[in-house]
Amino acid sequence: MENIKKTLVALCSQMSVSGYEYLAEKAIRELCADIFDEIKTDPMGSYVLIKRCKKENAPKLLIDGHLDTVGMMVTDIKKDGFLSVVNIGGLDTRVLPATEVTVYGKEEIYGLVTSTPPHLRKQGADSVPALKELYIDTGYSKEELEKIVKIGDPVGYRYKLTEMNGGYVTTSGLDDKACVCGIIEAMREIDVNDLKYDIYVTISAQEETGKNGSARASFGIDPDIAIITDVNFASGDGTPDYECIKCKDGCSVDISSLTDKDLTRNIIKLLNKKGIKHQIICEPSRTYTNNEGVLVSGQGTRTAVLSVPLKNMHTPCETVNLEDIKSLAQVICAIACEENL
Amino acid sequence: MKELLKELSLAFGPSGCEDEVRDIIEKYIKVAMPKGAELFSHKSGGLFLHIPNENKPKMMICAHMDEVGFMVTGIKDNGLLHFGCVGGIDPIVLTSKRVISEKGLCGSIIAKPVHLLSPEERDKRPKIENMLIDIGADSKEEASNLTFVGEYFTFDSDYIEYGDGFVKCKALDDRLGCAIMCKAIREIAKGNITSEYDLYFAFTCREEVSFSGAIGATELIKPDYAIVIESKAVADVCGVSERKKVCDLGKGAIVSFADLGTIYDKDFTRYIMDLCDKNEIEYQVHRMVSGGNDSRHIQLGACGCRVGLLSAASRYIHSPSDVVHYDDLDAIYKALTAVIKGGN
Numbered sequence: 001m002e003n004i005k006k007t008l009v010a011l012c013s014q015m016s017v018s019g020y021e022y023l024a025e026k027a028i029r030e031l032c033a034d035i036f037d038e039i040k041t042d043p044m045g046s047y048v049l050i051k052r053c054k055k056e057n058a059p060k061l062l063i064d065g066h067l068d069t070v071g072m073m074v075t076d077i078k079k080d081g082f083l084s085v086v087n088i089g090g091l092d093t094r095v096l097p098a099t100e101v102t103v104y105g106k107e108e109i110y111g112l113v114t115s116t117p118p119h120l121r122k123q124g125a126d127s128v129p130a131l132k133e134l135y136i137d138t139g140y141s142k143e144e145l146e147k148i149v150k151i152g153d154p155v156g157y158r159y160k161l162t163e164m165n166g167g168y169v170t171t172s173g174l175d176d177k178a179c180v181c182g183i184i185e186a187m188r189e190i191d192v193n194d195l196k197y198d199i200y201v202t203i204s205a206q207e208e209t210g211k212n213g214s215a216r217a218s219f220g221i222d223p224d225i226a227i228i229t230d231v232n233f234a235s236g237d238g239t240p241d242y243e244c245i246k247c248k249d250g251c252s253v254d255i256s257s258l259t260d261k262d263l264t265r266n267i268i269k270l271l272n273k274k275g276i277k278h279q280i281i282c283e284p285s286r287t288y289t290n291n292e293g294v295l296v297s298g299q300g301t302r303t304a305v306l307s308v309p310l311k312n313m314h315t316p317c318e319t320v321n322l323e324d325i326k327s328l329a330q331v332i333c334a335i336a337c338e339e340n341l
Numbered sequence: 342m343k344e345l346l347k348e349l350s351l352a353f354g355p356s357g358c359e360d361e362v363r364d365i366i367e368k369y370i371k372v373a374m375p376k377g378a379e380l381f382s383h384k385s386g387g388l389f390l391h392i393p394n395e396n397k398p399k400m401m402i403c404a405h406m407d408e409v410g411f412m413v414t415g416i417k418d419n420g421l422l423h424f425g426c427v428g429g430i431d432p433i434v435l436t437s438k439r440v441i442s443e444k445g446l447c448g449s450i451i452a453k454p455v456h457l458l459s460p461e462e463r464d465k466r467p468k469i470e471n472m473l474i475d476i477g478a479d480s481k482e483e484a485s486n487l488t489f490v491g492e493y494f495t496f497d498s499d500y501i502e503y504g505d506g507f508v509k510c511k512a513l514d515d516r517l518g519c520a521i522m523c524k525a526i527r528e529i530a531k532g533n534i535t536s537e538y539d540l541y542f543a544f545t546c547r548e549e550v551s552f553s554g555a556i557g558a559t560e561l562i563k564p565d566y567a568i569v570i571e572s573k574a575v576a577d578v579c580g581v582s583e584r585k586k587v588c589d590l591g592k593g594a595i596v597s598f599a600d601l602g603t604i605y606d607k608d609f610t611r612y613i614m615d616l617c618d619k620n621e622i623e624y625q626v627h628r629m630v631s632g633g634n635d636s637r638h639i640q641l642g643a644c645g646c647r648v649g650l651l652s653a654a655s656r657y658i659h660s661p662s663d664v665v666h667y668d669d670l671d672a673i674y675k676a677l678t679a680v681i682k683g684g685n
Contacts (some may be wrong), residue, residue: 081504098434099662100509100662112503115433117659164447233456236451237453312437312452313456315455317439
């Protein structure tokens with residue numbers, strides 16, 4: 001569990017708003033150098049990490065998790081040091097007022113999303129303020145700010161990873177760094193002699209903005225099997241149980257018309273046989289994961305989706321249980337050591 | 342003063358639970374007591390320092406120790422907590438914010454994933470009664486071992502200096518008043534300031550809920566004059582009309598002629614402005630009749646009392662990200678000490 005925590009902290013302290021994943025290269029290389037045989041980057045900002053099983057003509061197993069997170073981008077520098085911004089990915093604007101952010105200009109600067117007290121805002125405004133009504137307060141004058149920040153610079157949430165009760169941790173960007181962490185830890189734990197595949201891990205870019213990174217990263221790999229890992233809604237208050245999975249019940253195998261039926265069923269059979277804890281969720285049509293990117297890359301391939309339950313998705317308070325990350329790592333290990341899936 | 346302000350702001354002290362703040366202030370004052378001064382707590386919950394000056398008019402300087410916060414009102418079967426607000430908090434700043442309990446337990450105010458919201462839910466301002474705190478407990482039993490109905494929570498928020506002289510933390514309202522008063526007391530103790538008044542410093546409780554601390558304090562002291570040191574909610578941010586901005590951060594101490602609770606003593610307020618002019622202390626006049634504080638209850642006290650207000654413009658007040666400007670705190674300190682020294 002200590003390794004999982006360390007890796008998660010390293011990943012989460014790295015800013016990687018969609019389109020800026022390349023900034024994490026040093027961190028990814030430091031984290032993964034001892035675990036993989038080869039680490040490559042691609043022009044879109046994805047990382048391909050290869051771990052070979054050293055067997056001839058071994059089939060290729062691709063394991064994907066995305067590095068990018070939702071965020072914002074500067075669109076204008078206003079009077080008195082306020083920035084107007086636009087969303088990158090599916091931002092939840094309900095959480096923004098009085099939220100802390102970092103603006104990644106020439107240097108990193110602190111910012112706060114503005115909020116207007118009830119008695120000073122427009123009468124009768126009963127709706128959540130739209131992003132265009134909110135600004136980033138930087139505390140600088142316009143002149144000073146223009147020396148540091150340019151239009152187009154990214155903005156990310158600024159909340160450090162905090163441990164809660166019962167193995168839960170909370171911060172922003174756990175979608176999908178929780179899964180990336182699970183993949184890395186699986187590859188750290190696994191014994192190369194047990195590997196049945198050459199493993200191609202894609203830590204992909206730009207999932208939140210259209211799943212493009214994974215399509216690009218997996219294109220040239222042409223894997224025999226692909227496992228896509230992403231977070232899924234944890235059941236909670238007011239969320240329909242059938243659309244959610246439970247925290248602490250292990251990672252889930254997602255059943256969808258867009259995943260390979262036999263691969264998925266074989267994985268479930270394998271996990272049952274080995275007594276590995278997991279849960280099932282059914283997503284009859286789309287999975288809204290990189291599955292849809294990998295599926296159409298190259299000649300297409302057989303895919304399965306694994307997901308980790310996450311509370312408060314796309315907010316600065318995303319919350320995950322470390323046990324579920326460990327479970328993902330165990331399931332990945334089991335798959336990587338099993339022939340004939 | 343910055344270090345003390347940081348310590349005070351990070352301290353846990355929602356209304357009715359000001360103990361930690363009171364202890365910090367008491368410890369700070371005891372390091373260097375002004376000559377002849379008496380420090381005492383009172384059953385009304387306040388902490389008072391009396392610096393006697395016989396036959397002089399009584400002056401009470403007042404700031405409140407409490408902050409807005411939350412209280413657990415129920416524990417659900419799934420381990421999530423119902424809560425109510427202690428003091429006035431705009432629900433718009435609550436979704437997905439971090440909170441911390443009396444015992445230091447970390448929690449967050451949950452947000453149903455935006456993907457699962459109906460368009461209507463997505464746009465509607467949230468209501469406190471529909472919000473829940475998650476403390477990482479998966480059952481009522483587990484949660485009951487970690488917290489209890491009636492336990493206090495506050496925002497969990499770091500003290501951060503940013504931009505050009507701004508500072509952000511929870512509870513700057515009104516720990517900034519407490520810090521400014523502590524600094525004045527220290528300077529008096531050092532002999533750098535001599536008071537023209539029979540002087541009382543009153544650190545009050547429960548301003549955010551009932552003003553009861555100030556009511557008790559006024560009855561106890563029966564001052565002739567009072568100055569309240571406070572935070573003032575302003576909206577000097579992009580996209581707000583000049584009038585509704587109220588005041589501007591970094592433009593000096595705010596003096597008010599009126600707010601929603603009080604018409605301040607005109608002569609006393611003008612006297613404060615004259616002192617500021619004479620001593621080249623930056624100040625600004627409150628441009629809108631808005632807000633309210635302990636002043637109303639001090640003015641209404643048994644003996645009648647001339648009340649003045651010195652406040653610091655504060656953005657995003659009653660949120661985890663209360664923001665003020667250091668220059669304004671300096672200006673308030675200078676204006677306060679100018680009054681204590683007395684002009685004529």
